Amino acid sequence: MVALSVASMSAGVLCAQQADPVRPLLRYTETSPAAVLPDEILYLDRPAVIESYLAALDGRPPDWPRLYGAGEDAHMDRLFEENRARDRLRAGRPALARRIAFVWEGVMTGYDAETGGFRLAVGPKVLPTAWGHVRFKPDGLPAGLIAVPPPEQREQFRARRADGETIEVDLILTGRLLSEESIIYDFAHEEKGQGMVMPVVRVERIDYFLAE
Numbered sequence: 437m438v439a440l441s442v443a444s445m446s447a448g449v450l451c452a453q454q455a456d457p458v459r460p461l462l463r464y465t466e467t468s469p470a471a472v473l474p475d476e477i478l479y480l481d482r483p484a485v486i487e488s489y490l491a492a493l494d495g496r497p498p499d500w501p502r503l504y505g506a507g508e509d510a511h512m513d514r515l516f517e518e519n520r521a522r523d524r525l526r527a528g529r530p531a532l533a534r535r536i537a538f539v540w541e542g543v544m545t546g547y548d549a550e551t552g553g554f555r556l557a558v559g560p561k562v563l564p565t566a567w568g569h570v571r572f573k574p575d576g577l578p579a580g581l582i583a584v585p586p587p588e589q590r591e592q593f594r595a596r597r598a599d600g601e602t603i604e605v606d607l608i609l610t611g612r613l614l615s616e617e618s619i620i621y622d623f624a625h626e627e628k629g630q631g632m633v634m635p636v637v638r639v640e641r642i643d644y645f646l647a648e
Contacts, residue, residue, distance in 0.1 A: 458553055461586075461605065462644060473537055483563055490570075501629070540607040541606060542607055544556060544593065545557045560573070572634070574611070604647035613638075
């Protein structure tokens with residue numbers, strides 16, 4: 437699990453207005469994201485699917501060694517030009533308007549008696565692909581993520597947390613890329629020269645799944 441930050445985000449269906457951040461906690465053994473999401477959603481959970489989607493948007497991966505060069509300051513100028521050129525070429529492509537879903541990671545941080553759910557801290561899930569490391573960036577999420585398990589499981593989760601157990605939750609985030617600056621190409625801070633691809637998605641819906 438990647439490093440997690442306290443959530444300043446919510447769950448729910450987000451359209452023109454912020455929706456209720458409280459959502460049910462589902463189990464992979466009882467259902468699946470494919471069963472929950474609308475049929476037209478492209479679920480980007482595997483490298484091969486992500487690579488195909490990126491190809492439909494941008495054609496080919498960046499030439500990361502050329503962009504990075506010797507690591508001198510000029511590589512930031514090359515990155516800037518690469519991003520602007522790809523933004524221009526991407527405009528109007530059908531894949532840009534397609535609704536997609538991706539995964540973030542979370543953990544339960546505390547019980548909310550009013551909703552009978554558990555507050556979440558969340559962070560991005562980084563996936564290695566042939567295009568570089570992919571890290572989706574959600575846009576427009578309100579505060580207050582709360583996952584609500586079935587009533588008969590509520591005390592079980594409270595007891596597990598009281599015993600010090602970390603309970604992980606997957607967030608399936610659905611939305612569309614921003615029309616401008618929809619994908620940001622950058623280099624990872626932790627690994628010199630490692631390309632990073634960051635699709636920026638305006639989130640319309642969130643579903644919670646217990647990561648067990």
